[in-house]
Amino acid sequence: MKGKFQFFYFFIAVFVLVLNTGCNREKAEAIKMAAEKFRIEASAAIEEINNLFLLSLSMPYEEGEEINKIALDLEREGQIDAEKLSFIMGEAGIGRATEEKVNQEFEKIKQGYYQFEVIFRSFPKGSLLAVEAVKKAEKHAINLTVQMINFADFLKKYPLQFTGRRSLIIEKITEAKLIQDQNLRREKLSLIAKSIVQLRYEEQKAKKEAILQCLKAAEAGKLVAELIRDYDSLSIEELLGSIRSTLSFIAEISSNRDAVSLLERYKSVETAIKEDPYWKAILSEKIIK
Amino acid sequence: MDRDAEMLQKMGNAVVDMQVKYRSSALSERMAMKPAMEELLNDYADYQLRLIKEGVITTEDDLKEMDDIKKEIDQAAKTEDILKAIAKTIAFIATKV
Numbered sequence: 001m002k003g004k005f006q007f008f009y010f011f012i013a014v015f016v017l018v019l020n021t022g023c024n025r026e027k028a029e030a031i032k033m034a035a036e037k038f039r040i041e042a043s044a045a046i047e048e049i050n051n052l053f054l055l056s057l058s059m060p061y062e063e064g065e066e067i068n069k070i071a072l073d074l075e076r077e078g079q080i081d082a083e084k085l086s087f088i089m090g091e092a093g094i095g096r097a098t099e100e101k102v103n104q105e106f107e108k109i110k111q112g113y114y115q116f117e118v119i120f121r122s123f124p125k126g127s128l129l130a131v132e133a134v135k136k137a138e139k140h141a142i143n144l145t146v147q148m149i150n151f152a153d154f155l156k157k158y159p160l161q162f163t164g165r166r167s168l169i170i171e172k173i174t175e176a177k178l179i180q181d182q183n184l185r186r187e188k189l190s191l192i193a194k195s196i197v198q199l200r201y202e203e204q205k206a207k208k209e210a211i212l213q214c215l216k217a218a219e220a221g222k223l224v225a226e227l228i229r230d231y232d233s234l235s236i237e238e239l240l241g242s243i244r245s246t247l248s249f250i251a252e253i254s255s256n257r258d259a260v261s262l263l264e265r266y267k268s269v270e271t272a273i274k275e276d277p278y279w280k281a282i283l284s285e286k287i288i289k
Numbered sequence: 290m291d292r293d294a295e296m297l298q299k300m301g302n303a304v305v306d307m308q309v310k311y312r313s314s315a316l317s318e319r320m321a322m323k324p325a326m327e328e329l330l331n332d333y334a335d336y337q338l339r340l341i342k343e344g345v346i347t348t349e350d351d352l353k354e355m356d357d358i359k360k361e362i363d364q365a366a367k368t369e370d371i372l373k374a375i376a377k378t379i380a381f382i383a384t385k386v
Contacts (some may be wrong), residue, residue, distance in 0.1 A: 049341070049342070053334065053337055053338075056301065056304075056333070056337070057304075057330050057333065057334055059308060060308055060312060068370065073315075073316045075318070076315055077315065077316045077317065083320075084316060084317075084320070087316070087319075087320050087323075090314070091319070091323075094323065094326060094327060094330075095326075095327065095330045097327070097331075098327070098330045098331045098334045100319050101331075101334065102334050102338065105338055107340075109345060109347075111352070112347040112351070112352060112355075115352055115355045115356065115359075116355055117358045118355075118359055119355055119358050119362060120362070121359075122362055122363045123366075125366035125369060125370065126362055126363070126364075126365030126366030126367070126369045127369075128365075128367055128369060129368055130361065130362040130363035130365035131367065133358050133361035133365065134358075134362065135355070136361075137355070137358050140347070140351060140354070140355055143346050143347055143351065144347060146346060147344060147345060147346050147347060150343075150344025150345075150346070151341065151344050153344065154340060154341050154343075154344050157291070157294060158294050158297050158337075158340060159294060159297055159298045159301065160292065160297075160301075160337075161301040161302075161304075161305065163301060163304045163305050163308060164308065166311050167305050167308035170305065170309045171312065171329045173307060174309075174313075189384050219299045249312040249324065
C-alpha cells in the first residue's frame with residue numbers, strides 16, 4: 001500500500017514538472033530569441049566600427065590606377081632588379097598586417113557576444129532546472145550592454161578620417177593647381193570641392209550609422225538583462241510584450257536622425273544601471289567603466 | 290576636444306600627409322619610405338584600439354564564466370530530458386496497472 005502511495009506522489013510530481021515545462025519552455029524560448037537578437041545587433045555594430053577603423057587606415061586606391069602607376073615606375077626607374085620587382089609586386093599589401101591586427105581585435109570583442117548567445121541555446125530544453133544558471137548570465141548581459149554604450153560614446157568623442165580618400169583629394173588638388181588654363185582649373189577645382197563635401201557627408205554618415213547600431217544593440221542587451229531579472233515574475237504574455245516593444249523601439253532607432261541626443265539618453269541608462277541598487281549588487285564597480 | 294581626440298586628429302592628418310608624399314615619390318624613395326609608412330599606420334591603429342578598448346569591460350574571466358554557465362544549462366537540459374523520459378515510462382506503466 002505504502003509503495004502505491006509513493007508511486008502516486010512521484011507520478012504527480014513528474015506530471016506537474018511536465019506541465020510546468022510547457023510554460024517555462026515558451027519563456028525560455030523568448031529569452032533565447034532575445035539573446036540571439038542581441039548578438040545579431042551587436043555583431044553588426046562591431047562590424048561597422050571595424051570597417052570605420054579600416055577606412056581610417058586604408059592606403060589610397062583608385063580603380064584601374066595600378067597598371068598606369070607601375071608603367072610610370074618602369075619608365076622612370078633605371079635598372080629593375082629582383083628586389084625592386086618584389087617591391088612593385090607586393091606594394092599593394094602595404095598596411096595589410098595592421099588591418100589584420102585590427103580585424104582580430106574586433107573579432108575577439110564579437111566573440112563575447114557569440115558566447116553570450118550560446119549560453120541560451122539549450123535553455124528551452126532545461127527551462128525548469130536551469131533557471132539559477134541563467135540568473136548568473138544577467139551580469140554579462142549588463143556588461144555587454146554597457147560595452148555597446150561605451151563604443152557609441154567612443155565614436156561620438158573621437159575623430160575618424162577616411163585617410164585614403166582624403167589623400168586622393170589632396171593629390172587631385174595638387175594636380176588641378178598645375179593646370180595653366182584658368183577656366184579648366186576652376187572647373188577641376190569645383191569638381192574637387194564637390195567630392196570634399198561628399199566625403200564629409202560619407203564620413204559623418206558612417207559614424208552616425210555606427211553609433212545608432214551600437215544603441216540598437218544596447219537596447220537589445222537591456223531587454224535580455226530585464227528578461228533574465230524578471231523571468232520568474234513575468235507571464236509569457238508580458239515577456240512577449242516586452243520583446244515586441246523593444247523590437248519596435250529598435251526599428252525606431254534605425255529611423256532616428258539625431259544620434260547624439262539618443263546617445264545622451266543611453267548614457268543616462270548607463271548611469272541608472274550604475275546607481276540602481278539591484279544592478280549594483282550584481283556588478284562590481286570595477287567591471288563598469 | 291580632449292587630448293586623445295586631438296592626438297587622434299593629428300595622427301590622422303600625419304597619415305594623410307605621409308600617404309600623399311609616399312604616392313608622389315619615385316620607386317626607390319618609396320622602397321625606403323615603406324617601413325615608416327607601415328609603422329605610422331600601425332601606431333595610428335594602436336592608438337585607436339587603445340581608446341576603444343577602454344570601453345571593453347568583458348574580460349577573459351567573463352568569457353570563461355559564460356562558458357561554465359552554458360555547460361550548467363546544457364546539463365540541466367540533459368537532466369530534464371531524462372526526467373521526461375521517466376515521466377513517459379510512468380505514464381505508460383500507469384495505463385497498464
